[in-house]
Structures are given as structure tokens and as C-alpha cells.
Amino acid sequence: GENVEQHPSTLSVQEGDSAVIKCTYSDSASNYFPWYKQELGKRPQLIIDIRSNVGEKKDQRIAVTLNKTAKHFSLHITETQPEDSAVYFCAASIQGNNRLAFGKGNQVVVIP
């Protein structure tokens, strides 16, 4: 089955710096790659997603890049702010099985 791994598990950055989280996946047929943000005690919420026919997508301070050959995709957060502190989950669709496989999550801490 699909295996999604996230690195690093915890990331601390100074406010204003950039944060990058990388995810790898194993199923070459996966074609949808979302990123979810979960604040403490809250539900996960989608912040950005990308499909396999696109290499990069940007939404204000957040961007996602996809390398299908290497089977990895990354979340980039620029000009980090304290409210970016959260757990971020990546996921990949499992084609033919109607499933979405999630990684274990990255704790991002933005230090003021």
C-alpha cells in the first residue's frame, strides 16, 4: 500500500525565516497531494494541494512543489509568523483504492 513519510518530525524556525517540510510517497500512481494544518486541539484543515500534472503551486506565503520522478513533494512557508506554529500533515491519494494516505505529521514551531 501507499507509504507516506514526512521529514523532519519537528522544525523550529525564527520568525520571518522560511520553513520547508518534505514528504515522500511510494505509489507512482498517486495523483493528488494535499497539505493539512492542525492547530492544537483543532481539526485538520487544508492549506494547499497539488495535482500530478503541476510541478508547483503557490498561495501567498505558502507553496508546494512536486517531483514526480523522485516521488516527493514539499511545503514551503515564507516569512513565517507565530500563527504558523502547528502540526502539518501531508497526504497522497491511493489510486484505485479510493483512499488518502497521511504522513505522521511535522511539528513546526515559529520562535518570535
Place this chain on the structure above:
Amino acid sequence: NAGVTQTPKFQVLKTGQSMTLQCAQDMNHEYMSWYRQDPGMGLRLIHYSVGAGITDQGEVPNGYNVSRSTTEDFPLRLLSAAPSQTSVYFCASSYSESYEQYFGPGTRLTVT
């Protein structure tokens, strides 16, 4: 729209008791799923459904049953609660596994 709703928010059970976690959505989504979230384990898929009358097992289905008699509702039944089922449970819905999943607020379950 209320989105995805879950009840109860909190529940404490004794080992061996059974109960049903309720989930409902008003977005006419065909795809619904149940996840459990444990520290350091990310979101693990328990069961999912691609439409009324259709359900399938996810990654960790043992000890849980589901049914999908309507598009709106997707209850999760714990047959005989065990301490290992202590977790936060999230219900989610979407158009398919390749579209944004909308999560409910979660149910925090403790089994003693």
C-alpha cells in the same frame, strides 16, 4: 451549511462497553471516512465509504464497524471498547479521495 458535525465531543467508556460515534455532513459529499489520531502516529484510516450502501476497511479497522444508509450519515460503532481505542476520532467528507477532505471537530474517547 454546518459542514461536518460529530457527536459526542468527549466520551469515557469502560472496557467492554459499546457505543456509536455519530458523524453527519450536509455538503452532499459521496466520500466519507473515519480516522483516529494518536500522538506521533498521524491520521490513520479506520473505515471509509464512497457512497450510500458502500463501505470498506482502512488501515486499522479491527474493533470498529460502520454503515452508510444515507449520504449524510456515517456512524462508527465500537463493538467492545478496549484501552487501545483511547484516541481522538475524526470524521471527514469530500467529493472523492482526490479532493479536499473536510474534517469534523473530533471526538476525544477515553477507555478505562
